[in-house]
Every structure is written in C-alpha cells, then in structure tokens.
Amino acid sequence: MTTTPGTGVTAATAKTAAASADESKKPTVDYESFLKLLTAQLRNQDPLAPMDASQFMTQLAQLSTVEQSMRSNDTLGKVLDTLKSSGMRMDMALLGRKVEVESNQLSLTGGKAEAAYTVDGQPASVKLDVLNAAGNVVYSTPGALQTGRQVFSWTGKTPSGGTAPDGLYTLRVTAKDKDGKTLNTATVVTDTVAEVRSVDGATKFVLKNGATVDSGAVLSAS
Structure with missing residues (x-):
C-alpha cells in the first residue's frame, strides 16, 4: 500500500507553523497552546518522514519545562500577592501615628x-x-x-x-x-x-x- 502526501498535509504544516509564530508573540508561555501544537504536529506529520524519536523526546521535555514554568509563575504570583497584602497591613499600622x-x-x-x-x-x-x-x-x-x-x-x-x-x-x-x-x-x-x-x-x-x-x-x- 502506497500513500502519497497531499495538499492537506502541507496546509496543516503551514497552519502549525503559523500557530507557532503566534505563540512566540505572547508575553507569557501558554501551556495549553503548546500541548495542542505538539498534538497537531504528530497528527499531521508526513507518514513517509515521521518525527524522529529523539526529536519527539526533546519536545516532550520542553512540554515538561513549560508546565513547570507555568506552575512556578502561579506560585510566585501567589507569593507576591501575599507579600503585598502583608506589606499593606504593616503600612496600615502607621495610620494615626x-x-x-x-x-x-x-x-x-x-x-x-x-x-x-x-x-x-x-x-x-x-x-x-x-x-x-x-x-x-x-x-x-x-x-x-x-x-x-x-x-x-x-x-x-x-x-x-x-x-x-x-x-x-x-x-x-x-x-x-x-x-x-x-x-x-x-x-x-x-x-x-x-x-x-x-x-x-x-x-x-x-x-x-x-x-x-x-x-x-x-x-x-x-
């Protein structure tokens, strides 16, 4: 059985590249978009030239890094909010003094x-x-x-x-x-x-x- 790549694969590849370009413009990393991009890349890859296993592992590692980065950002944001709240309470202690x-x-x-x-x-x-x-x-x-x-x-x-x-x-x-x-x-x-x-x-x-x-x-x- 012979499979010939058609224009659909090319369009999907172009769409994936465009999505990647849009992602790079965001000020913060979007974990969900990264996951969707990787899934689309696997679904639309050329059957005659599938993704190399080492390349796939590299992207999975990047996915893990993105997830950790997002969680770290959330944690840091919560810490910052706590510090701001604590600082405001300390400042309120000067009221009337x-x-x-x-x-x-x-x-x-x-x-x-x-x-x-x-x-x-x-x-x-x-x-x-x-x-x-x-x-x-x-x-x-x-x-x-x-x-x-x-x-x-x-x-x-x-x-x-x-x-x-x-x-x-x-x-x-x-x-x-x-x-x-x-x-x-x-x-x-x-x-x-x-x-x-x-x-x-x-x-x-x-x-x-x-x-x-x-x-x-x-x-x-x-």
Missing part, C-alpha cells in the same frame, strides 16, 4: 510651620525660600552655614508685613559651597498619617497637612 518623612511640603497652621533640612557638604551660603501653591516666593531667609541637621521655623509673616494664610507650602533649600557649586539638600517634615492609600500597587501616605508621600519617604515613626 506621627511620622518623619522626607518631603519639602511645609504646613502652616495657626501661624506656625516647622521643618528640618540637611546639606550634603560644607555650605558657604544657604537660602531658604517658602513658595505658595502658585510657585511664588512668599518668604525668604538665609540658612545656617553649619553641617548636620538644621531646623527651620516660620510664623507665616511675609516681607510686606502681612501674614500668609494657613495651608500647604513648599520649602526650597538652595546651598552652595565656597566655589559656587550647588550642594545636594534634603528636607524633612514631621506630621501625622491621616490616610493610607494603595495606588497602582504602591502605598501612599496622606499626611494631616494634606501632603501625599511614598512609603519609602518615611524615615521614622513614633
């Missing part, structure tokens, strides 16, 4: 605002500017020329003799060394956590003064 955060958002309440700042290096000049929501400077003063942590206090008084309204302001610290080179600075404020939010999988803390900071900005809690 006073925290020290790296932020330049300064709150003026009842004629009192306070923040701390540090300068990376020995400053020859330090300038402190308080900006309102529109980005306009409402108060300026020279800063301390010492190294280490420094405290800035503001009563809300403006150069014109008026008083700035209560609200959220920005503290800008500009420091330069003796050669006129700008030095890195960091600003720290202390406030109470009023709200904990999860935004795109990341935790955000809303402070009592209205500022929103990342969880990584929290330096200490009391």
Whole structure:
C-alpha cells in the first residue's frame, strides 16, 4: 500500500507553523497552546518522514519545562500577592501615628510651620525660600552655614508685613559651597498619617497637612 502526501498535509504544516509564530508573540508561555501544537504536529506529520524519536523526546521535555514554568509563575504570583497584602497591613499600622518623612511640603497652621533640612557638604551660603501653591516666593531667609541637621521655623509673616494664610507650602533649600557649586539638600517634615492609600500597587501616605508621600519617604515613626 502506497500513500502519497497531499495538499492537506502541507496546509496543516503551514497552519502549525503559523500557530507557532503566534505563540512566540505572547508575553507569557501558554501551556495549553503548546500541548495542542505538539498534538497537531504528530497528527499531521508526513507518514513517509515521521518525527524522529529523539526529536519527539526533546519536545516532550520542553512540554515538561513549560508546565513547570507555568506552575512556578502561579506560585510566585501567589507569593507576591501575599507579600503585598502583608506589606499593606504593616503600612496600615502607621495610620494615626506621627511620622518623619522626607518631603519639602511645609504646613502652616495657626501661624506656625516647622521643618528640618540637611546639606550634603560644607555650605558657604544657604537660602531658604517658602513658595505658595502658585510657585511664588512668599518668604525668604538665609540658612545656617553649619553641617548636620538644621531646623527651620516660620510664623507665616511675609516681607510686606502681612501674614500668609494657613495651608500647604513648599520649602526650597538652595546651598552652595565656597566655589559656587550647588550642594545636594534634603528636607524633612514631621506630621501625622491621616490616610493610607494603595495606588497602582504602591502605598501612599496622606499626611494631616494634606501632603501625599511614598512609603519609602518615611524615615521614622513614633
């Protein structure tokens, strides 16, 4: 009995190749598609040139690897979800507590605002500017020329003799060394956590003064 391969085998082979190309475009491995592809390849192979046994074993090994990979991905996904849930519970523990955060958002309440700042290096000049929501400077003063942590206090008084309204302001610290080179600075404020939010999988803390900071900005809690 003689069997002659016809156009059906060629079409099936082309279809299999097209399916393989589509699979390669997927961002993750699809175990079910891999199994269907292997089954179709066996069903439509050329009877005059059957698949080599070693090649078949190689593909079975690949199938096993794909299955293990899918199971590992599922396990890792569950572990990640657990860690996120655990991290969120830990973040919720800061609700209502006073925290020290790296932020330049300064709150003026009842004629009192306070923040701390540090300068990376020995400053020859330090300038402190308080900006309102529109980005306009409402108060300026020279800063301390010492190294280490420094405290800035503001009563809300403006150069014109008026008083700035209560609200959220920005503290800008500009420091330069003796050669006129700008030095890195960091600003720290202390406030109470009023709200904990999860935004795109990341935790955000809303402070009592209205500022929103990342969880990584929290330096200490009391």
